Amino acid sequence: MTVVEEHAYDFRRAAQWSAGVRDNLRADGDSLAVPPRLEAEPMPDTGRADGGALLAADPRGRLWWLRPHTRELAVLGELGVSEQGVLAGQGSPRALVAGRTVLWVLAHGRLDRYLRSTRQRLTPSRPDPGWSIVDATGDGTDGVWLVEGDGQGHWRLRHVDCWGHSTREPIAVDAASEPAIASTSDGARLAILDRHANAVTVRETTGDRTPITFAVDPVFGGRPLLRAVDTRLHLLGNGQYQAVNLADGGVEDHQEIALPVGRGKPVGLAATGAGLVVSATAGLVRIVPRDDSGRARRSTFITPALVSPIGVRSGWNRAEIDLLLPVGTAIEVTWAATVDPALIARAAELLAGPATADRAEALEQLLPWRDDEAVTYKGAGDDQERLAVLLSDRTETTLWLRLRVVTPSGRTPPRVDRLRVRYPDTSLVDELPAVYRSRPRSAAELRRILAPYEVLLDGLDETLSGLPARVDPATTTPGWTAALLSWLGFPPLDDLAADRRQALLVAVADILDRRGTRDGLERVLSAVTGGQATVTDAATGPAGWFLGTPGGSLGHGTVALAQLPAPARPGAMVLGDTPLGTGCPDPGRMLAERAGVITVDLERDATVAPFVDRLLPYFVPAHCRVRVRYGRRHTPQIDVDFRLDASPTGGDVPSRLGRWSLPRPESRPAVLDDTPELRAGPRLQ
Numbered sequence: 155m156t157v158v159e160e161h162a163y164d165f166r167r168a169a170q171w172s173a174g175v176r177d178n179l180r181a182d183g184d185s186l187a188v189p190p191r192l193e194a195e196p197m198p199d200t201g202r203a204d205g206g207a208l209l210a211a212d213p214r215g216r217l218w219w220l221r222p223h224t225r226e227l228a229v230l231g232e233l234g235v236s237e238q239g240v241l242a243g244q245g246s247p248r249a250l251v252a253g254r255t256v257l258w259v260l261a262h263g264r265l266d267r268y269l270r271s272t273r274q275r276l277t278p279s280r281p282d283p284g285w286s287i288v289d290a291t292g293d294g295t296d297g298v299w300l301v302e303g304d305g306q307g308h309w310r311l312r313h314v315d316c317w318g319h320s321t322r323e324p325i326a327v328d329a330a331s332e333p334a335i336a337s338t339s340d341g342a343r344l345a346i347l348d349r350h351a352n353a354v355t356v357r358e359t360t361g362d363r364t365p366i367t368f369a370v371d372p373v374f375g376g377r378p379l380l381r382a383v384d385t386r387l388h389l390l391g392n393g394q395y396q397a398v399n400l401a402d403g404g405v406e407d408h409q410e411i412a413l414p415v416g417r418g419k420p421v422g423l424a425a426t427g428a429g430l431v432v433s434a435t436a437g438l439v440r441i442v443p444r445d446d447s448g449r450a451r452r453s454t455f456i457t458p459a460l461v462s463p464i465g466v467r468s469g470w471n472r473a474e475i476d477l478l479l480p481v482g483t484a485i486e487v488t489w490a491a492t493v494d495p496a497l498i499a500r501a502a503e504l505l506a507g508p509a510t511a512d513r514a515e516a517l518e519q520l521l522p523w524r525d526d527e528a529v530t531y532k533g534a535g536d537d538q539e540r541l542a543v544l545l546s547d548r549t550e551t552t553l554w555l556r557l558r559v560v561t562p563s564g565r566t567p568p569r570v571d572r573l574r575v576r577y578p579d580t581s582l583v584d585e586l587p588a589v590y591r592s593r594p595r596s597a598a599e600l601r602r603i604l605a606p607y608e609v610l611l612d613g614l615d616e617t618l619s620g621l622p623a624r625v626d627p628a629t630t631t632p633g634w635t636a637a638l639l640s641w642l643g644f645p646p647l648d649d650l651a652a653d654r655r656q657a658l659l660v661a662v663a664d665i666l667d668r669r670g671t672r673d674g675l676e677r678v679l680s681a682v683t684g685g686q687a688t689v690t691d692a693a694t695g696p697a698g699w700f701l702g703t704p705g706g707s708l709g710h711g712t713v714a715l716a717q718l719p720a721p722a723r724p725g726a727m728v729l730g731d732t733p734l735g736t737g738c739p740d741p742g743r744m745l746a747e748r749a750g751v752i753t754v755d756l757e758r759d760a761t762v763a764p765f766v767d768r769l770l771p772y773f774v775p776a777h778c779r780v781r782v783r784y785g786r787r788h789t790p791q792i793d794v795d796f797r798l799d800a801s802p803t804g805g806d807v808p809s810r811l812g813r814w815s816l817p818r819p820e821s822r823p824a825v826l827d828d829t830p831e832l833r834a835g836p837r838l839q
Contacts, residue, residue, distance in 0.1 A: 163460050165573040171455070172402040175505065177514035178453040179559070179570075180406030181385075181399065188453045188559055188567035189407040190443035192395065196414055197431065197438040199235040204228070205436045206421055208259075211383075212252035213294055213339065215427025219438070220250045220259065227257075227273065230426075241268055242275050249289060253296035256316050260290050265298070267318060279318030285310075288332050293359070294341025301327070301335045301346070309333055311344070313359075325357075336382040339425075343400055345387050349377055354387065356400050368403030371396060371512070379432075383425035390423050390432065395441075405513075409451075413439055453559040454514050455570070458505055459498060460553045462577040469579030470545035472605065473555055476572035477541065479533035482565040486558040487543045488528035490521035491550035497521070498552050521554055538571065544605055546579050627659040635659050642666065645768040650682065657681045665773075672752070675773045679754065682765050686757040691775075692750075754782045 165171055168181045179186045207219040207228075217230040220241065227238040245262035252258075256276075257268040263286045267276040281287050281302055289301040296316035302324070303309050309327040312320055327333055331350035337343065337359075346355045352372060357365040370378065370389065378391035386406065389396040397407035413420060418435030430441035462468055470491075479485060492498065497520070504517055529543045545553070555575060561567045623629040625638060635655035636648045642662055647655060658665075658681040665681070668674030672691045679687035752774060756762060766782060774780050 161577055163457070163575040163577075165457070166571070172399070172404055173458050175456040175514045175517055176404050176406060176454070178406075178408060178451060179455055180397065182569065184571075186455060186570040188451060188561050188569075189397070190567065191449075191451060191563075192407075192409060192411055192441050193444040194411050194413050194417075194432065194439045194441055195444075196417065197440045200438040202436050204438045205418065205434065207433045207438065208247055208250040209422045209424035209431060209433050210250040210252040210292070211339070211381075211424050211426045213254050213292070215339065216252075217424055217426045217428075217431055218250065218252040218257070219424075219433065220247055222247050239273050241266075241273055251290050251292045251298050253292060253298075253316065256296040258290060258298050260287055263287055265290065265300070265314070265318070277318060279314050282312075289335045291335045291337040291344070292341065293337065294339065297321070299335060299337060299341075299344060299359075301333050303332065311335075311346070311357075327355075334380060336380045336387065338382045338384065338400070343382065345380060345382050345400065347378070347380055354380070354398070354403075356387075356403075366403060368398065371405075371408075379420060379423035381423045381425040381430070388423065388425055388430060390420060390430075411441065449563055451561045451567075453561070454518075455557045456514060456517055457555045457573070457575070459501060460555070460575055460577075462551055462553070468549070468551065469577065470548045470553060471576035471579055472545055472608075473543045474572075474574045474576070475541045475543075475557070475570065476538060478536070478538050478569045478571070479531065479541075480536055480566040480568060481533045482562055483533040483568050484530055484560045485541070485568065486528050486530045486560070487541075487555070488523055488525055488558075489545065489548065489553055489555050490523045491548045491553040492522060493550050493552065501554070517554075518556070523556065533568065536566075542605065544602065545575070546601055549579075627656070627662065630656075630659065632656070643772070645772060647765065647768070650765055654682055654684065657684075669773055670775050672775065675752070675754075675770075675775070678769055678773050679756075679766065682769065683756060683762050688755040690753040690755070692753065750778050752778045752780045754780060756782065756784050 165174070167184050171181060171184075171186055176186070178189065180189050181187075204219065204221060206223075207221050210218045210220075212218060218227065218238075219229075220227050223246075225241045225243060225247065227241055229236050229238055241257070241259060243259060243261060243266050247259050247261045249260040250257070251260075253270070255270050257270050257273075259266045259268070263281060265279040265281075265287060267278060268274065269276060281300075285302040285304050287300050288303055290298045293299055293313065298314050300312045300314060301309060302312055309329050309332075311325040311327055313322055315321050327346055329346070329348040329351070331348065334347040334349065336345045336347075342359055344357045344359060346357065347353075347370070348355070352370040352374075353367050354370055355365050355367045371394070373394045374389060374391040378389040378394075380390075381388050382400065385400050387398045387400055389398065390411070393410055393412055395407070395409055395411045396405055398404070399406055413432065413434055417437050417439055420432045420434050420439075422433030424431045424433075428440075432439040432441065462470055473487065473489075475485070475487070477485065501517065501520060504513065504520065507513075527547075531541050553575070555573070557570065557573070559568050559570070624631065624634050627638075630638060632652035632655070635652065635658075636646070636650075638659055639647055639655060639662070643666075644658075647658075650658075658678070661677060661681050665674055665678045668677065672689050676687065676689040679689065754766070754770075756766065763782075763784070770780055770782075
């Protein structure tokens with residue numbers, strides 16, 4: 155029997171998904187998700203007075219707008235719309251940029267600056283001689299990026315800091331008409347729209363990475379509104395909306411959005427932390443997810459060309475899809491295969507060309523899809539599952555796989571987490587005697603019968619081969635960290651944050667090696683709290699100081715201890731333990747009482763208390779008592795917490811406890827009585 159090594163094309167990372175063609179599928183981490191259907195509705199607490207307003211989102215994602223005719227400024231906060239007053243200035247505003255502390259208004263070719271907190275008008279930023287400002291966008295802080303033109307068809311980008319000064323050399327822009335500009339919320343990327351060429355160029359503001367250019371769908375008519383946020387560019391115009399991935403130009407969402415009746419035409423767009431907001435000629439509109447249209451959404455992913463080399467064994471085995479397919483949804487899987495070099499070249503050229511909204515449709519029309527052999531799976535639950543499609547009948551060397559997801563109205567959208575296409579054509583049939591392969595039709599039927607067992611056994615093999623990586627702290631997945639910690643003797647920590655469990659697991663060798671020591675306790679608490687824990691062993695601290703002992707003196711590091719045994723006090727006396735009379739402190743007993751105390755200081759809030767309480771019984775040194783203090787609240791120490799109040803006669807109070815002065819206390823001070831009646835010397839009250 156010939157032994158053939160099996161291979162697979164594996165799509166499980168965002169960069170791998172971007173190698174194919176997506177239509178109405180967006181990257182959700184390392185998965186593909188169906189975006190929700192969107193609808194436009196009037197923004198509450200706004201009206202016709204806000205029509206045509208200039209929109210801007212500050213670095214925190216809050217929405218600001220400026221009414222161009224009155225220059226009235228407003229902001230949308232947690233409590234609703236707040237009027238911010240009038241911005242002084244001349245000319246009709248053209249663009250508004252909201253920074254962290256500065257507001258910028260572009261009007262009549264000059265850039266006015268305003269202090270955001272008071273709306274005070276600051277020194278304006280003027281363009282260089284021979285250049286005029288045509289558009290502006292924020293840089294993620296208080297500066298702006300400007301698009302400037304010289305009137306002769308030359309365009310450039312210029313960065314201006316919060317003071318209105320240029321910080322770097324201008325960047326030339328190749329555009330056939332006046333460009334529009336948008337920046338991501340962090341200012342790391344700029345998107346420059348050339349309306350005449352229907353193209354967007356994405357340029358990084360830091361680094362030397364080559365800019366990428368992708369085509370804009372002609373349905374926008376060449377003048378779409380654009381705004382960028384995170385990793386997406388949002389385009390709106392002519393009743394059409396698109397979301398484009400800034401990294402690869404892939405269209406992640408494409409749908410029709412009609413503005414509410416009476417709001418007019420869109421003239422501005424802002425991407426805020428709460429979603430998209432549109433400025434229309436008769437008011438403001440927000441874009442919200444709402445799927446009650448009654449129409450199903452169709453989403454498509456097409457792989458790039460996959461090749462199974464010709465050799466001892468060629469062809470294809472099967473495709474496996476890990477996904478979440480809720481009830482009511484469905485996924486259709488089909489393929490196209492060929493050995494025609496010309497067809498392969500045309501498909502490769504289409505994939506390598508500019509990303510457009512109709513690229514998936516063009517690829518579907520070009521390739522010979524086997525729709526008659528398509529396999530459809532219907533959603534059956536809310537748990538992740540693995541679907542498998544046999545490809546053993548395909549003998550061509552080049553293959554494309556198409557996933558088409560159908561999401562009816564009102565249903566939870568599916569999510570695709572992984573796609574594997576295995577090759578060459580191998581099967582358990584190869585392990586059987588040759589008589590089972592003598593008749594092709596019978597062998598093909600037996601192949602289909604054994605296919606589910608192959609998926610099951612291959613899954614077991616992958617689980618066993620991946621076990622070393624799952625138990626390795628550096629490579630394990632978040633779902634395994636809690637189980638591994640429990641296996642190593644830790645209490646249940648499933649509700650602890652995944653990154654904290656990972657940090658605990660990475661340090662587990664040193665922690666367990668020092669278990670039962672102060673260092674071990676500090677390491678485990680530091681991992682859980684993110685380095686915000688301090689452990690103090692009283693036995694290693696300074697010796698106690700007792701009033702009345704010969705040679706006793708105060709100095710740095712001394713600690714005042716409570717008297718043991720305690721003096722007699724009605725209601726608190728223990729028979730056989732409490733001495734009568736004044737009582738005499740037992741220094742030995744006091745030191746022994748203090749020596750067995752472990753103090754844990756936590757700078758984090760009390761949300762970590764449940765995890766600390768679970769870990770302490772496992773890692774506290776034997777025969778020790780524990781005190782846990784949050785926010786560094788601690789018992790007074792005489793060299794740190796002892797405070798004297800000001801003298802009644804005025805002036806600073808010199809310290810009698812050392813060479814340093816004691817500051818004025820915040821509360822409950824000890825008062826130094828140095829009135830003339832006490833000739834014997836000062837005393838403490």
